[in-house]
Amino acid sequence: MSDYREVSRLAVYCLEESYVLDIQAGPGVLALEIDLALNADHPQYGPASPGERHCYRRGTFQFSQVVDLSWGDQGIPPAKDATGELDYGTVDSLEVAGNLYVMTGDFGRIAVTASDLSIRLHG
DSSP states (O other): OEEGGGSTTTTTBOGGGOEEEEEEEETTEEEEEEEEEEOTTSTTOOOOOTTOSSEEEEEEEEEEEEEEEEEEOOOSOOEEOTTSOEEOOBEEEEEEETTEEEEEETTEEEEEEEEEEEEEEOO
């Protein structure tokens, strides 16, 4: 398995500093709403907001055409952040092997086999 930083379209994010806000699973799809910390190589990178250490953008990681999904070690319940939103913690790791993605964090360990991973930033 490869660390996400070895995958060019994922390497523009600093997932260890990104916060998972929601996780939704349905038939054939898994979506994670994330406050994404952008690296300087990301085209939408800009200065960090006052009081922040990183440039953050809200976005969605969407796994499509999911053929296998397991979510174990679900960890602790989400906390509420300073704005009152649910916060599932940061992404400790994301490893990739072909169509298999394994993500770990306070939310547990999610292993998903999917034909596609799209990343969409909001606003």
